[in-house]
Amino acid sequence: MDDTPHPDDLLNVQTKAAGPAGNLPFTPEMLLSRPSGDVFALSQNAGMGWNPAQLNRREILILSTQGGIRQPDGTPIALGYHTGHWEVGLLMQAAAEEIASRGGLPFAGYVSDPCDGRTQGTTGMMDSLPYRNDAALVLRRLIRSLPNRRGVLGVATCDKGLPAMLMALAAFPDLATVIVPGGVTLPADGGEDAGKVQTLGARYAHGLITLKEAAEAGCRACATPGGGCQFLGTAATTQVVAEALGLSVPHAALAPSGQPIWKEMAQRSARSVLDLDSWGITTRDILTDEAIENAMTVHAAFGGSTNLLLHIPAIAHAARLRRPSVDDWARVNRATPRLVNVLPNGPDDYPTVLAFTAGGVPEVMLHLRRLGLLHEGCLTVTGKTLGENLDAWEHSERRVRLRALMWDRDGVDPDNVILPPDRARARGLTSTVCxxxxxxxxxxxxxxxxxxxxxxxxxxxxxxxxxxxxxxxxxxxxxxxxxxxxxxxxxxxxxxxxxxxxxxxxxxxxxxxxxxxxxxxxxxxxxxxxxxxxxxxxxxxxxxxxxxxxxxxxxxxxxxxxxxxxxxxxxxxxxxxxxxxxxxxxxxxxxxxxxxxxxxxxxxxxxxxxPALPDDTRLWAALQNASGGTWGGCVYDVDSITAFFGG
Missing domain, CATH: 3.50.30.80 (IlvD/EDD C-terminal domain-like)
Known part of the structure; x- marks a missing residue:
């Protein structure tokens, strides 16, 4: 069937419209004292279809790395760069509906992100790490460009988009901010994970896999359409670190994308940002030097990606905290046992979703607390301390039921995925980074x-x-x-x-x-x-x-x-x-x-x-080199840069 409009309909162009009905909630004070931008903003909000009577609400900005275009049933209209940002619009929707139902006025903005897997071995990889800095810059500009925002939810999943979002939110010490991690994709039943499948070319070259086997394995690697990779790579590790910093609600990292528990996490996050604003708790109260050290400790316990040696210092720098040094990393890793047995370094190759059902970050932190390795007094986005959150987790129905589910449905002992320290030593798990x-x-x-x-x-x-x-x-x-x-x-x-x-x-x-x-x-x-x-x-x-x-x-x-x-x-x-x-x-x-x-x-x-290095990346390299280089987190330190160039 041809859906092309009839020429008479196509060319019947309207030049006027009635406009929204109702009245804007102006007050004399607003018209006499507020900037014209505040007044015009209400006109735009009404023009976009929001009920004019409900415009004097708290403005909450939801920023996301969403990419691609989906039908309501999930059918692709235009693909995204990767699965990690493909479904996060659903998290935004769940959060926005929760904010609106509680008297807030949600706004949404987007800064999509590239895929390191897609750019492996290509010139696209030359834009990967520099992108993080650029995205953080744009996200910060978007936050500042909504002058009356009272809080920000940052929804992101993957290798550069989530670190960029963390850097952006860290730069707003006086704002209520919460990170909503985008979760993980599920492994294919009987298929290869998204890490192993990237070796098809090398294995085929050495006769270790046939062309047919390669084609089948490549097709099945991503078993569900959303979420970050199934292994504890940079994407998953950054989700873990966000929660360890106290910037995510408890048991948020590594949730299975698209499932009810994943959407519920977005709803909890929405309630959290509204509560933080009501209580007067801001990023400054949560993101501290002690929180940074907690994140480093949890990173070590998970055996996380070495790329966080770039990202955690960058987050600390954005928050105007002390950037951890090589000596700090060495000290933390020597003191912290590795407790998590998942891909790519666990002896049993469990996918990261099993780390979530085994208890995720809170479960690991319970073990670390018993070892005296955490700063329990750190405040979190729940408005409670880390210690109080762990007390609640230890006796929660959620913990008991999820861990029982692993035994009943998956046949996996949760204590073999997140190991108690004695069992970890017996299995030969060693500390992470040298x-x-x-x-x-x-x-x-x-x-x-x-x-x-x-x-x-x-x-x-x-x-x-x-x-x-x-x-x-x-x-x-x-x-x-x-x-x-x-x-x-x-x-x-x-x-x-x-x-x-x-x-x-x-x-x-x-x-x-x-x-x-x-x-x-x-x-x-x-x-x-x-x-x-x-x-x-x-x-x-x-x-x-x-x-x-x-x-x-x-x-x-x-x-x-x-x-x-x-x-x-x-x-x-x-x-x-x-x-x-x-x-x-x-x-x-x-x-x-x-x-x-x-x-x-x-x-x-x-x-x-x-020779293919873009000028954009050459500029990034020069600026980060003047700011402490890779060991300083590849950041832009304005004071160092201006001093370096004689400013």
Missing amino acids: FPTGNVAPQGSVIKSTAIDASVVDADGVYRKVGPARVFTTERAAIEAIKGKGPQAVQAGDILVLICRGPMGAGMEEIYQITSALKYLPWGKQVAVITDARFSGVSTGACIGHVGPEALAGGPVGKLLDGDLIEIQVDRNHLVGSVNLVGRGETVWGAEEGERVLAARAPRLDLQAD
Whole structure:
């Protein structure tokens, strides 16, 4: 059937309309004293269809990273960039209806976000981390541009959109703010998770999967249409951190997208932001140095993504709090046991939704409280302290019924997903993040020590490796070498060095296609990676990133040559490590001589920024470099920038 309007209807253009009926709720004070913007705003609100008699209500702004266009039944009209922002409009709707039913006036704004999975191995990855800063800037401008807002709900899910939302809300200390995490997608029954499925190309190249198997696995990876990935990557970890900061209602992170318990979380959040405004509790009261340390502790207990080493300092900076240092991260991780057994680092490969049904963040915090590792007096968006929230959670019907459901329906012991400390030690779960230094990384580096395959770790808990360097300046060349192409084909025992991929070289791209390929190749655990780039939260293996200084900033990593002997040591028990040049070919000098050799060497002649690096990202790299660089969270520190440029 042709729905095209008849030409007579199409061209019958109206030039006037009756306008809304009723009267605006003006007062003499408003007309005499308020700015013209406040007066005109009511005209616009009525013009958009809101009942004029209900316009003198508290304005609550709901900001979201929603993307795509859906029919009411969920059928796509236009796709979003990723599942994580596809359904969050439903959370916004549930929150808006709750706000309106309680006498508030909801507004909504949108700043969509890209997908790191979609841009893996492409030039799109050069915009990924810089996007976070840009989105936070735009979100802040949107908040300020609704002058009479009394509170803000930030609805976001994924790797850059949720950190950006946290940075934006943190910058408003005098406003009531609440984060609504967008939840997770479910794994396919019998299918591969969204992390493993990204290795199809490498596995096919080595004959480990057929074309038909690849096509079927790729089709089924995302079993439900919304939510972040099923593993504890950066998206899921950031949801966990938001709740640990006290900025989300209890048991919000990792909820299954689209389900009633997910929408109920949005309704609780809406009630919370209205209550906070009524009580006079603002972001300043919740987001404190102690809350930042709670978030770092929970991050360690979950075994979360190393990308939060960029995002938590950025959130602290936005809130004008002290940014945690490398020493702070090391101290927290040494003190905190890892308790969560989920993808990608848990021995049983449980999806993150099972962490939610096992009790989520509150359950982990119960264990941490018993160990004396939390600041229980921190205020949260419930208006109660963290300790009071945990008391309520421990004896809640919700906790009892969800944990029983895991036994009855999934056949999973919830204490095997979120492990009591004694059981975690017995299963061999080790603490999360280590910061190796040495003559290759004098400013430091990061390795997720939990992600090193246990079979290549010595009995004393130390990973030791000496191997020849295979140096690449582009990700494309490195992945081709992993697939066995070209004269530099990577083999078991090699140390893959990927440089010129930090902020100045490639926007500090995420190199998951490399780490994931190595994870799913039989010999991949015999290869280590050293890079000035960053990793996906789902990355595993002996992968050392954030190497500082980066190659293009004069770092010694930019002087390494093919055939150099590199020694890596990572103590997973004490979280100390080193990465050193110790020889060349068959000759071993040791780390001290290696430092002298690197000091005398000129940088490689092939060091250069990627020719495709956008000017936008080059500007971001310069600004964040003047603001403390990657170890400062890749932020824009205005005072540092103006001082750096002589302002």
